[in-house]
Amino acid sequence: MKIAVSLAALAAALLSSPAFAQQVAPTAAQAEAFLGEAERAMFDHSLIAGRAEWINATYITDDTDAMSAYFGSIRTKMNVDYALEAAKFMAAPALSEETKRRLTLLRTALTLPAPTTQGAAEELNAFSTRLQSAYGKGRGTLRGQPINGSDIEAEMGTDRNPEELKEMWVSWHDNVGAPMRGDYAKLVSIANAGAKELGFADTGAMWRSKYDMTPQQFAALTDKIWNEVKPLYEELHCYTRTKLNEKYGDSVQPKTGPIRADLLGNMWAQEWGNIYDIVAPQGAGDLGYDIGDLLQAKGYDPIRMVKAGEGFYSSLGFAPLPQSFWDRSQIVKPRDREVICHASAWDLDNKNDIRIKMCTKVNGDDFVTIHHELGHNYYQRAYQNHGYLYLDGANDGFHEAIGDFVALSITPDYLVKIGLLDPAKVPGPEKDIGLLLRQAMDKVAFLPFGLLIDKWRWGVFDGSIPESRYEQAWTDLRRQYQGIVPPVSRDETKFDAGAKYHIPGNTPYARYFLARVLQFQFYEAACRQAGWTGPLHRCSFYGNKAVGAKLDAMLEMGASKPWPDALQAFTGSREMSGRALTAYFAPLQKWLEQQNKGKSCGW
Numbered sequence: 089m090k091i092a093v094s095l096a097a098l099a100a101a102l103l104s105s106p107a108f109a110q111q112v113a114p115t116a117a118q119a120e121a122f123l124g125e126a127e128r129a130m131f132d133h134s135l136i137a138g139r140a141e142w143i144n145a146t147y148i149t150d151d152t153d154a155m156s157a158y159f160g161s162i163r164t165k166m167n168v169d170y171a172l173e174a175a176k177f178m179a180a181p182a183l184s185e186e187t188k189r190r191l192t193l194l195r196t197a198l199t200l201p202a203p204t205t206q207g208a209a210e211e212l213n214a215f216s217t218r219l220q221s222a223y224g225k226g227r228g229t230l231r232g233q234p235i236n237g238s239d240i241e242a243e244m245g246t247d248r249n250p251e252e253l254k255e256m257w258v259s260w261h262d263n264v265g266a267p268m269r270g271d272y273a274k275l276v277s278i279a280n281a282g283a284k285e286l287g288f289a290d291t292g293a294m295w296r297s298k299y300d301m302t303p304q305q306f307a308a309l310t311d312k313i314w315n316e317v318k319p320l321y322e323e324l325h326c327y328t329r330t331k332l333n334e335k336y337g338d339s340v341q342p343k344t345g346p347i348r349a350d351l352l353g354n355m356w357a358q359e360w361g362n363i364y365d366i367v368a369p370q371g372a373g374d375l376g377y378d379i380g381d382l383l384q385a386k387g388y389d390p391i392r393m394v395k396a397g398e399g400f401y402s403s404l405g406f407a408p409l410p411q412s413f414w415d416r417s418q419i420v421k422p423r424d425r426e427v428i429c430h431a432s433a434w435d436l437d438n439k440n441d442i443r444i445k446m447c448t449k450v451n452g453d454d455f456v457t458i459h460h461e462l463g464h465n466y467y468q469r470a471y472q473n474h475g476y477l478y479l480d481g482a483n484d485g486f487h488e489a490i491g492d493f494v495a496l497s498i499t500p501d502y503l504v505k506i507g508l509l510d511p512a513k514v515p516g517p518e519k520d521i522g523l524l525l526r527q528a529m530d531k532v533a534f535l536p537f538g539l540l541i542d543k544w545r546w547g548v549f550d551g552s553i554p555e556s557r558y559e560q561a562w563t564d565l566r567r568q569y570q571g572i573v574p575p576v577s578r579d580e581t582k583f584d585a586g587a588k589y590h591i592p593g594n595t596p597y598a599r600y601f602l603a604r605v606l607q608f609q610f611y612e613a614a615c616r617q618a619g620w621t622g623p624l625h626r627c628s629f630y631g632n633k634a635v636g637a638k639l640d641a642m643l644e645m646g647a648s649k650p651w652p653d654a655l656q657a658f659t660g661s662r663e664m665s666g667r668a669l670t671a672y673f674a675p676l677q678k679w680l681e682q683q684n685k686g687k688s689c690g691w
Contacts, residue, residue: 397455
C-alpha cells in the first residue's frame, strides 16, 4: 500500500505546488514527472503481485487466495488513483503526442471506473462481485435435474435431442441471466459516472479509446471489418441451416429465416464446431490423420510437446527459452495440490522470467495450445526493454492473434518437417473443403458474436439501449448479426446477455473479434514473405528466419507505438481488415455458394 500512497502524495504535491497554483492547468513537465513515478511504482508492484498470482494459480489454498486478493486490491487502488490523476494532467498545455498517449493508457487501464463520491467504489465492487458470483454459482437443468454451466456446455456440444437442448438453453438463461438484470443496470450507472470523471462520455467510449483512435472511429472500423467478412458468414449460415433442417425437420429448424440458437452445439451459438458431424461433407471431412495419434505413436510426452513448440520459434531465429522457463513452468498437473488448469502464459519479472501454466495431455488440442501460449511468451520477452505502460501488445487483439496465427501454421507440411507425419500420408486436395469447413465452423461463425457483445454494451453505456429494452435489444442484435433466435419467446423480465460470462464478468470483448481477424493478416503476411505459392491454408513458414526477423521487429515494439505502426512493421499495411480471412477461406466460400445455389439465404 505504501507504493500507492507515495504516488498519490507525489501527484498531490505536484498539483498543490505554488507554481501550479498560479496556473490554469498543470504543466507538461509535471505530467512527465507524474508518469515517470507512476510507471516505476506500477513496475515494482507487478513484481510481487505477479508472484502472488502465480502461487495462487499453481497452489490453491485459502492462504494463497487471500494473498492474491490482497495484492490485487492494492493494484486496483493504484489504477484508480493514477487514472484520476492522469485525467487532470490531460489539461496541461503543450503535451507531446506520446505523453498524451501514455496518460490515455493510464486513464483506460480500468475496466469499470468508480466515481470519487463517497462509497461509490465499494458499491461498484459489490455489484461486480455479486454478478460474477451469481454466474459462477449458476445452474440450469437437463431432463429436470440441476446441471452446472461447464456440464451444460459439454452436453450442448453432443446432445442432438432438440427438446433437451431447448431445456438447457432456457433454464440457463432464465436461472442465471434474469436475476442479474437490476444489479447490472446499477453497475452501469456507477461506472458511467466514473468514466465521466476521467473525461469520457461513458464507459463504452472509454473502452473504445484504447485503440489510438476516437471511439467513433473504432466503432466504424469494426463495422468495416464486419462488412468484409459478412458474405462468407452468410454462406456458412445458409449451408448450416440447410443441414440442420435435414437433421431436425421443418418443425424444429425451418428451411428459411434465422437458426434456432440452441441447435448449434454451443450455449451462446458463438462457435459451431461441435456440430461438425451434422454439416461435414461426406468423405471430405476425414483428414486421414490425428495429431494426438501421431504424438503418441512417436512417444511424445508433455515436455517434448513444449520442446516442439519452442522448436517452431527457434526455426524462425528466436532465442531459446531460458532455463528458468523449464524449471518454473507448470507443464503437467501436479498430483499433490489443487491448481488452475486453464492454459495461460506468464511474465513474472517483465524481463526473462516467462512461463506457461498448463495441465498438458498428449493430444492434438494441447499441441495447438502450446504453440499458442508460447506466442504470448515470445511477445512478452520481445518488448521487455520498454517502460511499464508499453509492456503489452500493440492493442488487446494483438496478443491473442500472435498465438492464433502461429497455431494456424500447424499444417501437414509443418508436421512432415518435424517428423510427426509421414509424407506419404499428407492429405490430398480433396480433403481441403472438409478441413476449411471445420475451421470455419469456429473461426468464421464466431465473428458476428465477437462483435455484437460490445455493440450491445456500447448501446447500454451510452443510453441508446435503456434498461427497459435490454432484452429486446440483445435479441435484435443476435438476429441482425448472427441470424439466430431464441428457442422460445423472451420478454423484458429476462436478461439473456447475463448468461454469457463476459457480461457479468465485465470483460471487454472487441479484442476477440480483432484477434480473429488479425491472425489471418499475420498468417497471410508470413506466407507471402516466405514465398509460399500453394493454397494459403496449407502454408508453412517453419524455418524461415526472414519471417522471424520481421515478426520480432513487430513484437519488440510492444505498445510503444500506435497499433497501425506495429501492424505495418510486419504486414506492410496500416489497416486492420477481414480480407486475409476471406482469402484463406476463399475455396470454401466458392464451395458453399455452389451448395447454396437455389436456396433462400439470409434471414
